Amino acid sequence: MNSIFPDSTQFFTGKKSIILLKEFIKKELQPDKIFILTDENTNKFCLKPFKKIIKGFDNIIIIIIASGEQNKTLASCETIWSELAHNKATRKSLIINLGGGMISDIGGFVASTYKRGLKYINIPTTLLSQVDASVGGKTGIDFKGVKNMLGVFSFPEAILIYPPFIETLDERQKKSGYAEIIKTALACDKSFWQQLSELDFNEIIDWQTLINRTISIKLQVVNADPFESGFRKVLNFGHTIGHAFESYSMKHDNTPLLHGEAVAMGMLCETMLSNKISGLKNEETKFIIDYLLKNFNYYSIKLEAFPELFNYIFQDKKNEADEFQFTLLSSPGRAVVNQKTNIEIVTQCLKEYINLKVEPASENHFLF
Ligand SMILES: NC(=O)c1ccc[n+]([C@@H]2O[C@H](COP(=O)([O-])OP(=O)(O)OC[C@H]3O[C@@H](n4cnc5c(N)ncnc54)[C@H](O)[C@@H]3O)[C@@H](O)[C@H]2O)c1
Structure with a gap:
């Protein structure tokens, strides 16, 4: 079962948190296989530091999908579901979403629907996904050109915020994340907005x-x-x-x-x-x-x-x-x-x- 309430999602932040997450996966989740969902950019920029987590685990399968919002689609879901089926994912398997909001949205959705729900972890690699998309259990995909038309609420087992990931983002991507920071402040917190x-x-x-x-x-x-x-x-x-x-x-x-x-x-x-x-x-x-x-x-x-x-x-x-x-x-x-x-x-x-x-x-x- 995925966590029902966000309260039960474990948060790991900071550089040392990688070690803690590794312990959590080993002791608490004990997966039979780990599937790491990436796009071509997170595969290139984020997989290497992340290898510290997966070192020592057997049965690691890396799935790469094409990046970008235009790929947050049913076709990409089919690719991922097929990879899971091909590699014999079971209800004991774990999906790790290593990427921005596109990856956590689609990865959470795929995990929640495959065999009625696999456990998953979000490791957000963009500013936008660290401050917003990876948190809160909204998962989904675009359909018929409409944003987030298909989706479910489903909370990850854990979220790891690893600060160095955002160093490889370009300015446009960083600004895009900053917009969600501004939104949170404007909507919810006057003193934070005054500071920003x-x-x-x-x-x-x-x-x-x-x-x-x-x-x-x-x-x-x-x-x-x-x-x-x-x-x-x-x-x-x-x-x-x-x-x-x-x-x-x-x-x-x-x-x-x-x-x-x-x-x-x-x-x-x-x-x-x-x-x-x-x-x-x-x-x-x-x-x-x-x-x-x-x-x-x-x-x-x-x-x-x-x-x-x-x-x-x-x-x-x-x-x-x-x-x-x-x-x-x-x-x-x-x-x-x-x-x-x-x-x-x-x-x-x-x-x-x-x-x-x-x-x-x-x-x-x-x-x-
Ligand atoms: N579920 C939610 O609550 C929620 C909230 C806000 C936004 N969203 C969704 O999030 C998506 C946007 O997220 P996003 O801005 O992270 O987009 P994204 O996941 O498409 O990532 C943006 C680009 O950055 C690349 N990238 C990712 N990490 C990188 C890194 N560390 N270094 C270099 N490149 C990297 C990606 O490959 C991609 O090309 C939208 O689909 C939006 O609808 C969801």
Whole structure:
């Protein structure tokens, strides 16, 4: 059985944690086989330091899938399920997801569905997955071009946060992770947001402190509402429009938006919406928008994109029946869930978004 509540997920952080995780696997899990799921980049950059963990274990099988959001699909699941079957995985086998959020989302989903559930461990290797995707038990894949359409809640046995992994990420990937740190602060923690609002992304050196604080906030939220029946939706701030941008970009752009890049622009639009719907003050709205534009690339969209964007927004799982339900801000550091809105107000915000006066340097030059 996978862990039912996140409380029972073991956390290992810091450099020495590799040894502790090894002990945990040996003593507590005692797997008959270990499958390590990687993509070609984590296979190249992360497998070597990770070999300390697997040294001494027999029956290690490494599975490599193609990287990137465009591969978080049923076809990749089939590849992994086939590898598991081919190598005779049993209910005593363990899957280790060594990668970013794409790997932990798909690996958790595959583990939870194969033979009604194998145990799995997440070892997140991107900033985004260390602060967000690997924590909280949401697993899944994209389907028919819609983000996370298929999936289950399923909690890993353990999560290892190993700081040196993020050293091989490029700046775009790091910024993408920073967007989820900003989201957590804006949605849940005023003092954390105040601290971040005085920082510039380019000046951050102490990532570990930011990672630890973000995880601890997320854990508090997830433990209060593991299956997202209400309160946990605060963490979806920026994601309704963010997911629409991400799906749209995946379909139309040669170099699609990264998840965090889409979420950053989603937060920008949903900050505007918060000003109209949930009482976010004018000066707070302006401050957040300026901060997001200073730290993230602006994504250009045209009016012609609106019908398709609304199609994605309607598909978003946060909407019940035909109503738009958003998670919005009532003030910086405080998100409110189930905020009802309508197509006219969202259209107005998107129009304000496309009319923003943006410095050319902040524009997303690789699009269109
Ligand atoms: N389940 C959740 O709660 C949750 C939360 C947020 C995001 N997500 C999902 O996470 C995904 C995004 O995660 P991501 O940003 O980690 O993307 P990703 O897993 O696609 O990784 C981004 C890129 O970095 C590469 N990479 C990974 N680790 C590396 C390393 N250490 N050095 C060099 N390259 C490395 C990958 O191969 C990939 O090319 C999206 O699918 C999103 O929907 C899930």
